[in-house]
Amino acid sequence: MRSPEKEQELTGLSGVLVTKLDVTDETSITAAVKAALDAFGQIDVLVNNAGYGALGALEAASDEEVRRQLEVNFFGLIAVTKAVLPSMRAHRTGAIVNISSVGGRITFPFSTLYHATKFAVEGLTESLQYELNPLGIRTKIVEPGGYRTEFAGRSLAPFGAGNLADYQQPWALFTTKLAEWTFSENIREVADVIYQAATDGSEQLRYPVGQDAVQLLQVRQQVDDATFKKVIVEQTGIA
Template structure:
């Protein structure tokens, strides 16, 4: 019997590539996104259900889960991929911007997970894969809100192991480094310096560094890691992806807080 994966944020980037990979592997795929009417490629694939899901809308979450179960009979794997980055000085961020970053990256992920858990508990089986980031364990300047959500996702996922493993449900964390996706486009909200002169020069420097950051174009690596996490049958928790992620995480383990901060400041030059 074909297995089924349910993927959020499937309209582009890691999410869309993950839909393609699972489809190639013979899985049923529920590819969810905010505007399914704009998606042509995935909707044309056999065994792929393209349906609406906005992680900030609990009604759309419930409807998407119901549609996927109705179409395929069950869901074996949940991939929480939807998210974006709010970049800029914390002081410059409005309350609305702060709350939206938390609503999408953290509260939305929790809402989708809670909607899926009754189904997985009943079957006493399932894998929940949360797409975090190397930014879930190391930090960069002017990304405090984004890091706050990803650090929270890491802690949430790690803790959930204890309550879900005995029910036959495994939890996994994917930690990509820098990849050429739409993260720097529609998946990024630039708060910037917010008109505060004290932040202008370091923010401009950060923008310059980001523009020149070596990004991998092979986003299939991330989809491969997600597929591995879905199918390896182990209790392995974290899956770093990309050479930069592995190097940064290794450096963070080897250095104390002050040494790591000095290294980052030296690389970025602020």
């Protein structure tokens, strides 16, 4: 984790190593992987969960905001994955569980950068299975819906509509609607599915989590693009 000094519960457990890991820092990644290998001998499961959501009109995003979103959500995932693969290949076993989102298969307004990274994670993970499955390594995608976690707080980075008048009203409508949405409190549900994905040994690739995620994905499969767009416009209040 980025700030292991803030963690209190895990540090008191036996058989647990808490170490610093910044997915945008190659030195940090190398040190964290080495620490894990020194402590446990091998890495059986990698859960790529680092990420945040940059929200706003694409035209209003600075180049720095665009690159930062990609660095954390996508390039960081690649860097950590590459760092653990030598150990997994050597032992011919392992599981890589990439935390995507229902937003890796459907999109919402003003979330362009976030969705771009999650669609990329989905494509990477699906393709990677062909390279790694023959080596005894499984790749998995977990797709949570809406849950009340820190993602809705410190892990959101709104850049809004800037000074672009054309986007001001729809952005205001979207953020108002977003504040009204109800998110599940059952975070344990997501943890249980991550554990299932890591340990079930199956060929299953995708694991949607949450009633809202399952329902949205079902609707997406049943209707055409134009119809589904109307569903999202209605749900997000931007019309």
